Amino acid sequence: MHKxxxxxxGYHLLGMAPSKLLVLSFAALIFTGAVLLTMPFxxxxxxxxxxxxxxxxxTSASCITGLIIYDTFTYWSTIGQVIILCLIQVGALGIVTLxxxxxILLRKKIGLKGMLLAQESINSFSYSEVLRLIRKIVTATLIxxxxxxxxxxxxxxxxFGAFGAYMGVFHSxxxxxxxxxxxxxxxxxxxxxxxxxxxSDPIIIYTISGLIILGxxxxxxxxDIWEFRKNKQLIFHTKLVLxxxxxxxISGTVFLFATEFNNxxxxxxxxxxxxxxxxxxxxxxxxxxxxxxxxLADMKEISKVFTVFLMFVGxxxxxxxxxxxxxxxxxxxxxxxxxxxxxxxxxxxKRRIHQYTVNKAMSIAGLxxxxxxxxxxxxxxxxxxxxxxxxxxxxxxAFGTVGLSLGxxxxxxxxxxxxxxxxxxxxRVGPLSFAVALTLKSSRRNSDVVYPEAKILVG
Numbered sequence: 457m458h459k460x461x462x463x464x465x466g467y468h469l470l471g472m473a474p475s476k477l478l479v480l481s482f483a484a485l486i487f488t489g490a491v492l493l494t495m496p497f498x499x500x501x502x503x504x505x506x507x508x509x510x511x512x513x514x515t516s517a518s519c520i521t522g523l524i525i526y527d528t529f530t531y532w533s534t535i536g537q538v539i540i541l542c543l544i545q546v547g548a549l550g551i552v553t554l555x556x557x558x559x560i561l562l563r564k565k566i567g568l569k570g571m572l573l574a575q576e577s578i579n580s581f582s583y584s585e586v587l588r589l590i591r592k593i594v595t596a597t598l599i600x601x602x603x604x605x606x607x608x609x610x611x612x613x614x615x616f617g618a619f620g621a622y623m624g625v626f627h628s629x630x631x632x633x634x635x636x637x638x639x640x641x642x643x644x645x646x647x648x649x650x651x652x653x654x655x656s657d658p659i660i661i662y663t664i665s666g667l668i669i670l671g672x673x674x675x676x677x678x679x680d681i682w683e684f685r686k687n688k689q690l691i692f693h694t695k696l697v698l699x700x701x702x703x704x705x706i707s708g709t710v711f712l713f714a715t716e717f718n719n720x721x722x723x724x725x726x727x728x729x730x731x732x733x734x735x736x737x738x739x740x741x742x743x744x745x746x747x748x749x750x751x752l753a754d755m756k757e758i759s760k761v762f763t764v765f766l767m768f769v770g771x772x773x774x775x776x777x778x779x780x781x782x783x784x785x786x787x788x789x790x791x792x793x794x795x796x797x798x799x800x801x802x803x804x805x806k807r808r809i810h811q812y813t814v815n816k817a818m819s820i821a822g823l824x825x826x827x828x829x830x831x832x833x834x835x836x837x838x839x840x841x842x843x844x845x846x847x848x849x850x851x852x853x854a855f856g857t858v859g860l861s862l863g864x865x866x867x868x869x870x871x872x873x874x875x876x877x878x879x880x881x882x883x884r885v886g887p888l889s890f891a892v893a894l895t896l897k898s899s900r901r902n903s904d905v906v907y908p909e910a911k912i913l914v915g
Contacts, residue, residue, distance in 0.1 A: 479885045482518060482519070482547070482881070482884065482885055483881075485518045485543065485546060485547060486511070486514050486515050486518045486519075486543075486881070487511075487514075488514075489510075489513075489514030489517060489518055489539060489540075489543045490507065490510045490511040490513075490514040490515075491510075492514075492539050493505055493510035493513055493514055493532075493536060493539060493540070494506075494507050494510040497533065497535050497536075498510075498532060498533055498535055498536035498539060499531060499532060499533055499536060500530070500531060500532065500533045500536075508870050508873055508874070509525045509526070509873075511877060512525055512873050512876070512877055513525065513526070513540065514543060515877045515880050515881060516637075516859065516880060517540045517543035517544050517547060517635065517637065518543045518544075518546070518547035518884075519547060519778075519857050519880045519881060519883065519884035520544055520547050520548050520633050520634055520635040520776055520777075520778070520857050520884070521635070521636070521746065521778070521853070521854060521857040521858065521859045521880045521883070521884075522630075522635050522636025522637055522745070522746025522747075522857075522858065522859015522860070523746070523850070523853060523854055523859050523861055523865050523876065523880070524637070524859075524861070524865065525865060525866045525873075526866075528540065528637050528638060528639050529638075529639040529640070537626065537639060540637060541626055541629055541630070541637075544629060544630060544633050544635040544637065545629055545633060547633070547635075547884075548632075548633035548634070548635070548671075548776040549593070549594065549597065549776075589675075589679075592675075592679070593675050596675070596678065597632070600632055600667070600670060601625075601628045601629050601632050601667075602628075604624075604627075604628035604631065604632060604663055604664075604666075604667045605621075605624040605625045605628040605629075606624065607624075607659060607663045608623065608624035608627055608628055608659070608660060608663055608664070609621050609623075609624035610659055611654075611657050611659045611660050612624050612660070623639060623640070626638075626639055627639075627640075627664060628663075628667060631663075631664045631667035631668050631671070631745060631747070632667040632668070632670065632671040632776065633671060633776045634668055634671045634672055634744045634745045634746075634771065634775070634776045634777040634778075634857070635745070635746065635776075635859065636650075636741070636745050636746020636747050636858065636859030636860070637746075637859075638650050638651070638747060640653065640654075650747050650748040650749070651664065651737065651747050651748065651749045652748065652749055652750060652751065654749075655726060655730040655733050655734045655737075655749055656729075656730050656733070658733065661733045661734075661736075661737050661749065662733075664737070664747060665736065665737055665740045665741075668740050668741060668744070668745040668747075669701070669705075669740060671771075671775060671776040671777065672701070672743065672744055672745075672770075672771030672772060672775050672776065672777040673697060673698075673701065673771070673772050673775055674697065674771070674772035674773055674774035674775035675774055675775070676693065676694075676773075676774050677693070677694045677697050677698070677772060677774075677775075680693075680694040681694065692804075692805055692807045693783065695805050696782075696783055696786045696787075696804070696805075697772045697782055697783060697786075699786070700782040700783070700785060700786040701771075701772065701782055704739075704743060704766060704769065704782065705736075705739055705740060707739075708738075708739030708740075708742060708743075708762070708766055709732075709735045709736045709739040710735075711739075711759075711762055712735045712738055712739055712759060712762070712763075713731060713732065713735035715756055715758055715759045715762075716735070716750065716755060716756065716759055717731065719754070719755070719756060721751060721754035722734075722750040722751060722754055722755055723735065723750060733749070734749040734750050737749040738750055738763075739766070741858075741860070742763045742766040742767055742858065742860060743766050743767065743769060743770055743771060743777065743779065743856075743858070744767070744770050744771045744776075744777030744778055744779060744856060744857060744858050745777075745858065745859070746853070746858050746859020746860050747859075748860060752860060752861065752862055752863075753862045753863050757845065760845055760849055760862075761845070763849070763860065764845075764848060764849055764852045767779065767849075767852045767853055767855075767856040767858045767860065768780060768824070768825075768828070768852050768855070768856055769781075769782060769784075769785045769856075770782070770856045770857075770858075777857065778855070778856045778857030778858065778883050778884060779855075779856040779857070779858075779883075780820055780821050780824045781820075783817075784817045784820055784821055785821070787802075787809060787813060787814055787817040788814075788817050788818065788821060790802055790803075790804050790809065791809075791814045791817075802814060824855065827855060827879065827882060828848070828851050828852050828855050828879075829848075831851045831854075831855075831875050831876075831878075831879050832844070832847050832848045832851045834875060835847050835850075835851065835868070835872045835875060835876075838869065838871060838872060839868070839869060839872060842864055842867075846862050846864055847864070849861075849862050850862065850864055850865060850876065851876070851879060854876045854879040854880045854883060855879050855880075855882070855883035856883060857880060857883050857884055
């Protein structure tokens with residue numbers, strides 16, 4: 457059966473586009489999580505949690521963001537923490553992906569409706585290999601998270617005893633899913649410590665960094681690297697992801713190391729080794745994970761601005777991270793340099809990038825920027841006691857599903873919290889849905905219609 461015929465028949469069965477059903481599945485996951493977190497058994501005090509705060513936490517976990525109102529360890533009970541961890545895992549892989557995986561394990565038949573949803577869930581272009589890809593994705597995720605948990609336990613168990621094993625599991629899942637939730641400590645002077653106490657422990661710092669990077673590369677990049685053994689070459693997408701990722705990691709580490717080197721409230725008191733660890737960890741985490749190795753509110757203004765840029769870019773498509781994606785930024789950078797050189801074609805790695813791809817990258821980056829600025833403007837207008845940069849930092853963190861915070865989130869009004877909740881949700885499902893919408897619209901265009909060219913002065 458032709459793939460277009462399959463899609464039409466599947467759309468008829470589903471009653472709506474698969475992308476819309478996936479958005480609804482995220483909404484259902486968030487609402488379910490919010491209801492559970494509201495319950496008395498989810499808090500250590502045994503009291504009911506206000507629904508708006510439970511909704512905020514459930515959205516942050518399901519959208520793998522990491523912004524928090526309550527410290528995860530001190531406020532939530534073990535049951536509450538496990539609920540948050542489940543929301544992180546399901547939110548990262550997707551309800552449809554996990555449901556399909558368990559159907560495969562139980563040898564249940566998956567119909568056309570389920571196949572189409574699964575295909576959309578993992579952002580696959582190939583209908584025939586959907587089930588095989590899902591099996592590999594979930595299996596690889598469990599293997600990496602288990603390995604990460606074991607490595608983290610090496611350091612956590614001697615420090616925290618049996619509880620250290622649970623910490624290893626929690627932080628391994630949170631790091632690989634680029635969520636940023638932690639149960640290492642509470643807050644001191646309103647500042648969440650996260651990984652600040654562990655800058656001298658390379659096992660914790662670099663294991664979590666490695667998990668963040670792996671989760672942020674995307675499963676298609678994993679597969680291409682794995683198949684490099686027999687193909688002896690990488691596809692263009694993988695080369696671009698690895699190049700931009702490496703460039704951001706290195707530039708972020710060097711920039712933060714240089715700007716914060718003598719800051720007495722961040723890197724200043726650390727020895728040289730710890731400064732390298734903290735700068736690399738913060739550069740890694742800033743792109744989508746949400747852990748912090750220094751007190752973020754005490755960073756210099758220029759460091760905060762650069763971190764906003766890293767958060768906006770985010771991780772790779774098809775990964776557990778957010779942002780406009782490294783490939784989007786890569787395409788825009790290549791297009792700018794091609795324009796400067798006066799080149800008619802946009803070329804990288806001896807491959808020409810289609811103008812439509814450039815237009816789509818511009819649209820995604822442009823709309824994302826408008827969303828961030830609009831939400832920032834509204835919150836600053838409603839709560840003028842917060843600085844513009846602080847609110848921009850928080851809003852970008854929400855959109856990029858990063859989770860880094862300067863500490864203003866708990867002080868936001870209910871209306872501002874709802875705006876951040878919406879931003880987290882759009883940051884998780886918006887760019888993908890918009891990209892899909894652009895693709896669908898492009899396929900419907902009538903190529904036979906050619907309009908006269910308009911002349912306009914720009915720049």
